């Protein structure tokens with residue numbers, strides 16, 4: 193299944209919410225008019241500026257999930273010449289509503305309910321209005337405008353995890369318990385392996401035997417060795433041993449799982465700091481990436497998690513999990529807008545291949561239901 197259709201399918205809850213919300217807004221106060229008025233198409237904003245796209249990234253491109261998704265399918269022609277020639281699809285009339293203050297306010301409220309947060313929702317609504325205020329829009333046209341503005345905010349943060357020539361490249365994975373760290377490490381390891389990289393995983397959450405077992409299962413699935421230590425032992429010493437093994441084996445990547453007990457932030461901070469200190473004895477530049485894994489279903493809470501983890505670790509990028517089936521996907525827009533941290537990939541399911549590269553346009557369309 194193509195990435196876009198899969199994502200759209202999986203993000204059903206989010207898109208249906210915005211979808212239906214926009215329809216209600218337009219219907220309420222809109223007027224029916226001929227579908228083929230000269231208005232529609234030009235209102236769709238131009239593509240975002242060609243600034244930092246993932247494709248331009250200097251890192252080697254072979255890892256599938258870390259590379260940009262294929263170009264999305266072209267939007268369906270809904271009422272143009274083709275529709276008239278084939279004599280189907282094109283509805284004869286469409287409801288359009290003038291974009292005014294009241295409509296903007298309702299759009300803003302709708303965005304807030306999709307977990308975009310007050311500030312980002314206001315920004316998206318204001319950007320939608322710019323140059324378009326007072327003009328008439330159908331639901332489909334409005335969705336396209338919204339998708340364009342959301343994609344514009346997200347474009348600069350869509351960056352695959354950078355790969356370096358350094359061996360082993362050390363990837364520290366942080367995040368609260370249950371956010372999807374283990375699953376994401378397994379999915380990433382599998383993709384790196386498929387791209388010909390050798391990977392070692394260190395089960396750094398030594399406090400919970402169940403967490404170590406889970407990681408071992410994912411390591412087996414991905415065909416990647418998992419280094420473990422007895423329950424309760426020092427995660428930093430495991431990280432050191434794992435670093436030594438990765439070096440000795442000439443591994444390309446070492447992925448270190450960490451504990452995520454935010455209840456005792458001080459302990460966690462010290463633990464992460466110690467892991468970093470110890471691996472730096474072997475490589476002063478390690479960790480080369482510190483990936484924060486966030487659970488989309490926590491909605492706005494993800495924002496405070498970024499704030500906390502940025503204080504206790506030098507977060508270099510994000511992976512957002514569980515975007516499938518949640519109505520809170522808008523939080524990713526808020527994250528991009530507020531922090532500007534690179535978004536490397538998104539989790540859209542529990543299977544090993546359910547980690548997708550982050551494509552802003554596809555994401556924005558899936559979120560808004562544009563082009564559906």
Ligand SMILES: Nc1nc2c(ncn2[C@@H]2O[C@H](COP(=O)(O)OP(=O)(O)OP(=O)(O)O)[C@@H](O)[C@H]2O)c(=O)[nH]1
Pocket residue numbers: 367368369370371372373374375376397403406451452513514515516538539540541542546
């Ligand atoms: N639907 C869905 N579920 C996911 C996704 N990623 C992870 N999960 C599920 O979320 C749950 C927690 O994932 P883990 O990978 O164990 O999370 P963790 O952060 O390692 O948690 P701890 O081991 O408790 O620290 C599991 O049931 C996963 O199957 C995703 O993208 N979509």
